[in-house]
Structures are given as C-alpha cells and as structure tokens.
Amino acid sequence: MSTGVYGAYGGRYVPETLVPALDELEQGYKLALRDPAFAAELEELGSRYVGRPTPLYDAERFASGGRRILLKREDLCHTGAHKINNAVGQALLATRLGKQRIVAETGAGQHGVATATVCARSGLECVVYMGSEDMRRQHPNVERMRLLGAEVQPVEFGTRTLKEATSEAIRDWISNVETTYYLIGSCVGPHPYPAIVRRLQSVIGREARKQALEMVGRLPEAVVACVGGGSNAIGLFAGFVEDHQVRLVGVEAAGAASLAGGRTAVLHGARSSVLADEDGQILDAHSISAGLDYPGVGPEHAFLRDSGRAEYVTATDEEALAAFHRLAETEGILPALEPAHALARALDLDAEVVLVGLSGRGDKDLGEVLAR
C-alpha cells in the first residue's frame, strides 16, 4: 500500500509518468523539513513578505446575541488571501528541487495570483491554468497575474472552472515534468501534496490558537472555515485538532458539497469524498464563489468527517451574500465570497466564542456581488 493515506482516503492515482516526480518531491520536502535554513527562510518570508502574523479581530458588531466572533484575518496577507502561505513555501521547495518553471491551477484566481507573485519574486517562469468561466467571473485577478508576469492559459472545455483547470495543469506537468514544478493550491492531489499544503497552511491555526488565548483567555468553542479544496480549513483546524473540546466546522457551498453530499471517488490523483455519480464520473459543482466551485476536497477532510472530529455543513449563495453584506456594513470589511460561507454559518452556531477563518478579501468578487 502506498504512503500518504488518511484512513480510506488519499493515495497516488496518477499516470506512472508522475510517480518519480512525486517521489522526488517527497524526498525534497523531507529534507527541507530537517533543514533549519528552510524553516528560517519560511519564517522570514512570512513576517517580511506575507505580513504574518495576521491579526485576530473581535467582530463585535457583526456578532449578535452576546456571542463573540473572532476573525482570523488572512485577508490581510500579501495578495489578499491565505493562498500565499502555501505558494511561498512551495516556491522554496521548487527552487530547492532545481525547477525553473511553475504550473498552477486557479479557480477564484487567488492561488494563481499568489503563485504569480512568488514566481515574480523568485524569477521563476509561471503558467496558470484557469477556466474561461472563472476568468470572466474573476477578471481583476487575471489582470493581476498578467501584470506579475504570469501566462494565464484559458481552459475552454468541460465546466470551464477549477476542475478542468486542475486537470489541465496536471497534464502540463505530465508533459514537462523534468523541468516543471506543479504548485498545487489546495490540500488535494496525490501524496505528498495534501501533507505539504497542510503543513504550510498550519501557520494559520498555530497563530489563531495563541491569539485566541491571549484575547479571550480560553479556546473558542468552535472554529469555522469555508471548504472548497479545503486548504484554509485544514490549516486553521491544524491548530485545534488536538483540543478535543473545540468543534471544527467546515462550511461548503451548498452546490459544491463534496463532504456533505459526495461519495468516495477518485479525482485529481487522490481518493476522497467527491461529487460523483454512481459510475464514478465526476459531477459539476455550482457556487457563486469560484474558489468553492470544486467537486472534490482534500482527503484529510474526508477522514476528519468520518472520524467525527470535524463536521461539515453548507451555506447557500444567498446566505453567503447576506453575510458578505453584513460584514461590510457592520465591520467595514469586504470578505471574499468563500469565507462569507463560513461567516453565514458562524452566526447560527450555539457557542459563546466562535473563531472564523477569514481566508481572503472581497475585492475580486465585487463584480459578482454587484450583479446580484
């Protein structure tokens, strides 16, 4: 049996061509973890480039009924979302592996922007695959990537969203594997990607736990994060997973509920909970938020669901929009539509202190919000 399994989930369901590259990545990652210079460089970039630690903010007017809602402000990271935590770390890995060309997929464009950003900083060639429907929905991010020197490749088939963009990025990687590093944006894909992304995003949970203790003198009863592929949620949950009294709540888009409504299936190199039909064919996801519009999810989330350690609920497009407006009007913060799903569910949790991952800012979504 292969490594990298989370209970029944995970693994490496990829063409043989990629297996040696995954072995090489795993080896390079293990060496990096043992190298104090890697940790030091990551730390340095985190504080001087990304803007860490990000604040924990007590959203008093947004909360109601005596409840406290603490927002982990990943929207204040450089480039406006948590995606940069992962991109910075993986770009360091790519450089250590001697790769000069980076491919990535993007849905909302936040991971594409983060990848284009770190490539510009490191002088790496950058190609980002993006569904043409997402290019329309998230046009400012397309322009941003181009200004950063990345080549944005439209993906014109299937749903023209994140699923197809991911498949195309993987096909590019298959064709250029000797020179190219695949910088995946979420805790999905074949082993060791889910483990690498979790590790790089776990800084969110580590900081949040410490900040919550400082701010309210105790742990929150619940930690809430939106889940598309699940990287900001896995990073936030990582800080609290050992604190068994803390509820971990993942919020999916109602039309893309891989955990709440999926079945065990294989997508993009891993077995996980996926929106698929009874024959294993992948179904289309639907969400107002391009970042959640994905039929799969990281294998560790499927494992956390089955084990009962985390629970997964959904929010509709309308609920997310209402939470978006409420946060804007009560706190002066425009959230991305993705974490607006988490905000929507945080409001109806029966808890005194709720910590919410505010994974990104909403500038990219203004067109979508104003069109409603």
Added chain:
Amino acid sequence: MKTLVIYLMAGHETPELASAVEAGGADVLEIGFPFSDPLADGPVVRRAAERALAAGMRTAACLECLRDVGKRIDLPLVPMTYAALLEAYGWERFASDARAAGATSLIVADLPADEQPELRRVQLVAPTTTDERIALAAEHTDGWLYLVTVTGTTGARSELSPALAPLVERTRRVTDVPLYAGFGVSNPAQAAAAAELADGVVVGSAALLAAEDGPQALEAFVSQLRAALA
C-alpha cells in the same frame, strides 16, 4: 511478427469498428471506458470520451459493448480506463465482470504499480520511470508491458519519441515480457520505427480519428499500420 494494438472508445458503433480493426490485421483491441477527467489523455481521446459519456456509455453499457465486440471478433480485448470507474464499481467486481464480458486483461491509466497491487492488469512504464519501478511493473504486469514512449499525454507527435530506445533498453534488462510501445505513435512510419525497438505498438488517437470516417477508413488505416509492421 510484431504485435499491433488498436484503441477504440466504447460506443454504439464500436462492434462494427472492431470488425474493421480485425479485418485490417490488428492483433489486440483496447476498448476505452470513458472517464470525465482523463488525466493521461490528450485532446483526441478526451473528445471521444466526452462524446461517449454524452451518448450514455457508463460502465454497464461499456461492459455490454465489450460483450458485443467479443461476439463479432476473435482478438484479445483489453478495457482501458481510469481508477475512478473501478473505485465506483468495485475493484475486483470490475475485473471479474470485465473478464466475464470477454476481456483478457485490463489497463488502468492512473494506477501505478504500487496502488491496488493485487489487481491483475497490464502495467505502464514511462521514460521517467526509474529502473527500480520498471522492475516492479514488470513483476506485476499481466502478459505485456505498455511502454509510454513520451513524457506526456496521449496523442499524435510529429516524430517518434527519442525516449523510446533508452526505455526499451532499460526495460529489456529486467524482463522478458513483450513490450508494446504507445502514446504518440500515429502513422505507419512511426509504427515501423517503434516496432524496430519494441515487440509491438499501440495506436490510439490516430485510430480514433480514422474511425470518425467510418469502418472502411479505419480498416484501411489499420492495414497500412499492419503492412508497416510486417
């Protein structure tokens, strides 16, 4: 004589096309069971898969197609598909139902030798595969090894991949099983060049394109490939 393997996508016309493949002189027929997200496939196979799915070619229909093809021709039949279909259908159940429908073996494009090792199938090796992994694939493979000639996805290339010769040489060192070369073999000249190195060739995307013009065109194309390998 070198072995000629032809790939067709499962569909309503496949039995008739399979007869043309046999008449053209092929030795083995691979039948694609379409998957919605085929990572190893280039545009031609991907388009064929999309059409097949739109025409209702789900797993049960594909097995039915396999059975119908088996009634018409005597060639060994090898379904080629993706792990997602087996995961949904049940790994062993898929293998046994495919055998019952006439399959002689199985190819799963995204299942490296160390995943689901107990499932008997034709293993693939690629130019990037290490010697250690070639040995693993050779040890587990079912009958022959599928040599992926290119570092890339399926589909035509302008020339035969220079990576094939060293791959054949490395593979020969560890195994005596027949080696059939595929991915990027699209015309008689390339097939002849590949067959000088390997024991056989697999032609997929180019056969699908020929099949679009009907059974006669497909038979003519297969005959040309056959003549080039003779």
